[in-house]
Amino acid sequence: MTKDPLRTKLCDMLGIEYPIVAFTHCKDVAVAVINSGGFAVLGEAMHTPDEIVADIKWIRERVEGRPFGIDLVLPASSPLSETLDDMLAKIPETHREFARKIKQEFDVPDPKGPVALHQWGGLNQEIARRQLDVLLDERVPVIASGLGSPAFILDAAHERGMKVFGLVGKTRQARRQLEAGVDAIIAQGYDAAGHTGAVGTFSIVPDVVSIAGDTPIIAAGGVTTGRHLAAALCLGAAGVWTGTLWLASRESDVDMIIKEKLLAAGAEDTSWSKSISGMTMRVLKCPWTEEWAKSGAPEVLPAPYQMLLSSDYIQGANDNRRGDLMTEAAGQGVGFLTSMKPARQIVFDMVEGALDALEQLTGEPE
Numbered sequence: 001m002t003k004d005p006l007r008t009k010l011c012d013m014l015g016i017e018y019p020i021v022a023f024t025h026c027k028d029v030a031v032a033v034i035n036s037g038g039f040a041v042l043g044e045a046m047h048t049p050d051e052i053v054a055d056i057k058w059i060r061e062r063v064e065g066r067p068f069g070i071d072l073v074l075p076a077s078s079p080l081s082e083t084l085d086d087m088l089a090k091i092p093e094t095h096r097e098f099a100r101k102i103k104q105e106f107d108v109p110d111p112k113g114p115v116a117l118h119q120w121g122g123l124n125q126e127i128a129r130r131q132l133d134v135l136l137d138e139r140v141p142v143i144a145s146g147l148g149s150p151a152f153i154l155d156a157a158h159e160r161g162m163k164v165f166g167l168v169g170k171t172r173q174a175r176r177q178l179e180a181g182v183d184a185i186i187a188q189g190y191d192a193a194g195h196t197g198a199v200g201t202f203s204i205v206p207d208v209v210s211i212a213g214d215t216p217i218i219a220a221g222g223v224t225t226g227r228h229l230a231a232a233l234c235l236g237a238a239g240v241w242t243g244t245l246w247l248a249s250r251e252s253d254v255d256m257i258i259k260e261k262l263l264a265a266g267a268e269d270t271s272w273s274k275s276i277s278g279m280t281m282r283v284l285k286c287p288w289t290e291e292w293a294k295s296g297a298p299e300v301l302p303a304p305y306q307m308l309l310s311s312d313y314i315q316g317a318n319d320n321r322r323g324d325l326m327t328e329a330a331g332q333g334v335g336f337l338t339s340m341k342p343a344r345q346i347v348f349d350m351v352e353g354a355l356d357a358l359e360q361l362t363g364e365p366e
């Protein structure tokens with residue numbers, strides 16, 4: 001009997017059917033993917049400890065003991081305990097002036113409430129630590145760190161029977177995390193949505209696989225179809241980690257205006273820009289990213305200061321649902337999103353597409 005090509009060491013480690021990981025901020029998407037045989041990691045970096053506890057409970061009540069993950073951001077570069085007001089006071093007048101110019105030129109409305117960044121784990125290390133403590137108390141099956149090495153929590157997590165995944169954009173980051181003993185690495189390429197490095201998915205994945213030994217490597221960046229899943233397995237990955245794919249799903253709580261923009265967008269409608277957070281980040285192009293890309297724009301501030309500066313624009317656009325201004329993290333694979341499908345259908349289409357692609361290669365039904 002031939003081996004099931006979709007049954008990988010990641011499936012064995014997590015007890016899941018398909019090696020498909022959804023990164024999402026939407027609990028309904030997470031539960032739909034988990035209950036369809038995949039794995040989901042919920043992004044909680046923007047939430048208070050109480051909100052995180054409530055979300056974990058909500059998921060546990062719906063997945064019948066199946067595992068799930070929670071993602072935080074743990075950048076070592078963030079300030080220790082500065083408050084939002086301390087940080088806002090450090091933004092130079094030149095940068096405020098440039099932001100005001102954009103606001104005026106594009107008629108960007110004011111946000112409807114205070115800037116919702118005070119609880120972001122990337123703002124300072126005290127906030128991130130409080131979020132992390134909740135995950136340890138709750139013994140969530142998997143902790144993932146989207147930014148920054150999670151090596152310092154390995155002992156505490158392993159003592160509690162939890163697994164720790166690290167996301168990297170460079171092979172040397174992967175090497176350090178592998179030496180520290182992380183349980184899996186997400187090797188993410190330039191195509192990806194959100195914070196991402198300069199190395200392409202086809203280059204980083206096999207490079208990290210080559211140094212990983214038995215540790216599962218999960219490919220990320222542009223993975224949106226079954227062909228991508230098949231290709232990732234051929235590159236030596238034990239699964240795929242996907243973000244953009246779920247944004248326009250039926251269950252997704254993303255604003256319908258953004259869903260429509262995503263369905264209409266192609267790879268070239270994304271921008272790899274530091275202008276949102278101070279770190280390279282792939283998002284849908286919008287006036288904010290385009291103005292900062294022009295010559296004469298001030299140099300982008302380091303994280304988290306640039307994020308504080310951009311948040312007035314982002315929140316003003318979102319709160320007032322101005323489609324011409326709104327943006328969202330989106331990867332180059334966005335062009336493969338063509339309809340609003342239920343998450344369960346997305347999982348099954350990816351599985352079927354991967355099996356078809358592999359069958360075409362070998363001439364044998366898998």
Ligand SMILES: Cc1cc2nc3c(=O)[nH]c(=O)nc-3n(C[C@H](O)[C@H](O)[C@H](O)COP(=O)(O)O)c2cc1C
Pocket residue numbers: 023043045071072073145146147167188191192193194195220221222223241242243244245247328329330331332333
């Ligand atoms: C809307 C959105 C928000 C994201 N926010 C985070 C985040 O908070 N933490 C994180 O680790 N990754 C975040 N990511 C990146 C994903 O974890 C994932 O690595 C990326 O989407 C993979 O590339 P793909 O979009 O091409 O599938 C985000 C992605 C999207 C689409």
